[in-house]
Amino acid sequence: MSALAVKNLSKSFGGLRVTANVDFAVEPGERRLIIGPNGAGKTTLFNLITGELTPDAGSVLLFDRDITRLPSRNRPHLGMARTYQIITLFPRDTILRNAMLALLGLSPLRWNPFTALQRQQHLLDAARAALARVGLAEMAERPLAETSYGEKRRVEIAMALAQQPRVLLLDEPFAGLSIDERRDVRSLLSSIPRDVTVVMIEHDMDTALDLADRITLLHFGEVVVEGTRAEVVADPRTREVYLGE
Amino acid sequence: MTVRHALLAAAILALIAVPYAITEQYYVNIASQILLYAVFALGLNILVGYGGLVSLGHAGLSGVASYAAAYLLAAGHGHVVAIAGALAAGLVTTAGFAALSLRASGISFIMITLALGEIIWGLAYRWISITNGDNGISVATRPAPFGLSLASADGFYDATLIVFLIAVAACAIFVHSPFGAALAGTRDQPRRMNALGFHVWLIRFWAFMFSGLLSAVAGILFVYYNEFISPQALALTASAEGLLMVISGGAGTLLGPVVGAALVVIVKNVVSAYIARWNFLLGAIFVLIVVFMPEGLVPGTVRLFRVAWRSARRPKPATAAAAATPAGEPKP
Numbered sequence: 101m102s103a104l105a106v107k108n109l110s111k112s113f114g115g116l117r118v119t120a121n122v123d124f125a126v127e128p129g130e131r132r133l134i135i136g137p138n139g140a141g142k143t144t145l146f147n148l149i150t151g152e153l154t155p156d157a158g159s160v161l162l163f164d165r166d167i168t169r170l171p172s173r174n175r176p177h178l179g180m181a182r183t184y185q186i187i188t189l190f191p192r193d194t195i196l197r198n199a200m201l202a203l204l205g206l207s208p209l210r211w212n213p214f215t216a217l218q219r220q221q222h223l224l225d226a227a228r229a230a231l232a233r234v235g236l237a238e239m240a241e242r243p244l245a246e247t248s249y250g251e252k253r254r255v256e257i258a259m260a261l262a263q264q265p266r267v268l269l270l271d272e273p274f275a276g277l278s279i280d281e282r283r284d285v286r287s288l289l290s291s292i293p294r295d296v297t298v299v300m301i302e303h304d305m306d307t308a309l310d311l312a313d314r315i316t317l318l319h320f321g322e323v324v325v326e327g328t329r330a331e332v333v334a335d336p337r338t339r340e341v342y343l344g345e
Numbered sequence: 346m347t348v349r350h351a352l353l354a355a356a357i358l359a360l361i362a363v364p365y366a367i368t369e370q371y372y373v374n375i376a377s378q379i380l381l382y383a384v385f386a387l388g389l390n391i392l393v394g395y396g397g398l399v400s401l402g403h404a405g406l407s408g409v410a411s412y413a414a415a416y417l418l419a420a421g422h423g424h425v426v427a428i429a430g431a432l433a434a435g436l437v438t439t440a441g442f443a444a445l446s447l448r449a450s451g452i453s454f455i456m457i458t459l460a461l462g463e464i465i466w467g468l469a470y471r472w473i474s475i476t477n478g479d480n481g482i483s484v485a486t487r488p489a490p491f492g493l494s495l496a497s498a499d500g501f502y503d504a505t506l507i508v509f510l511i512a513v514a515a516c517a518i519f520v521h522s523p524f525g526a527a528l529a530g531t532r533d534q535p536r537r538m539n540a541l542g543f544h545v546w547l548i549r550f551w552a553f554m555f556s557g558l559l560s561a562v563a564g565i566l567f568v569y570y571n572e573f574i575s576p577q578a579l580a581l582t583a584s585a586e587g588l589l590m591v592i593s594g595g596a597g598t599l600l601g602p603v604v605g606a607a608l609v610v611i612v613k614n615v616v617s618a619y620i621a622r623w624n625f626l627l628g629a630i631f632v633l634i635v636v637f638m639p640e641g642l643v644p645g646t647v648r649l650f651r652v653a654w655r656s657a658r659r660p661k662p663a664t665a666a667a668a669a670t671p672a673g674e675p676k677p
Binding site: 173174176209217 | 538
């Protein structure tokens, strides 16, 4: 059984095929890196997997369950969490409240209009724990608007982890970070336990190479090479895609 | 929190004291109007301020409730039936509004609510067999719950105050609840909310229903206050006025719509007795608010007070220098 499988997935925008018969399977606990140059269709692939876009053909399977037609809002409830390449957080709220919203998304409490959110001690504790995991516990009360880009990136990851996903999708988690911030995020990602399957997009080849078990190379919406780290790095087609020969 | 509680208690006491402090019936009636429009604005604010969905059709929702109550009373039913029927009619209409308008957001949402509000207005104006057209429907009596008559200005004020306080409390509980947080989330990042597992459409739908409920309550108060309803109360200007109340007072705050309602009602009724061109004055006030306090009167005033408080607490350089000089030195 694979944690996440994509079968013959295709998507076109008008005449442009952004995803063409993409096929891969990620084993439970695996770290999969999806690389490809700009415009290779990586984020589109993520949007198809999370259901924000509907594929023209093919299917998406989460632990052997076909979720191709499942509304995207139901997928977090099955254990799928994602982060965004362009930071998508709640700027008016504190860091703590951002994390609480992530927890609330999976709680039946989200429909409750009668109790006070601030009195939900278990939710507050869980949100603080999620922030402690990414090293933001001390600044939990700070408004999100007053945090740095690197901190926002960590809030994104904290919110995804707070939902205790079985499959975590990270869309360019290193994009726009300084060298120091990259080191922090890297150690944070390598601390994620192996019961979480991680699929990560990165457009720069070297950044996340050491985090990956297997690599899928995408080019013009198609899978060009797939294999272990060494196999993909050594493959002449990788060189061709990245260096343009 | 204690200061806050004391202020809240003082405000409620002041509101209770209004009919005793003001002997002139005319001004008690103005106070009743402020409170009933405040209920309307509070309802609109749930959608506009917390949901980020600007509606230009809310007068249609309160108007349906007003007409339903007036129609049932004119048909010879009692007040309980009329009020229950008005609430039901208001909620059913709201559900229709929500189902149609929530297919869109932003400008398209505004246009759909505007169109729906105009349809309701058109029905009130043209469906003469039910609404009596331009002549409207008169209501003969006000209700007398528990034997307390609402016929007098004071009696009606007290009843309106109770409804108003319940509405404020309901809004306060709502916006601080998990559902309120979810609604604010759909305003700021609908895409993220969806990815976190929230049902954005359904959250907006229930918020719309709550907003419509408060509008219907305001509509019932309105028809009993005036003892009359005509299509004028459902016109686009009525919806726009509600929106001005919310925005001038401060959208997304609890107190803002109340202050906005007071501002609009006072300018419309009291100031218009002295200034013939009161519309011009109202417009000028809104321009000033938009220029100097774009976030609304309540958040704007809070901001000004914070700035003043900070500059008062910070010791001025001159005073600091004076304090630094040795105490024993004689002054010249």
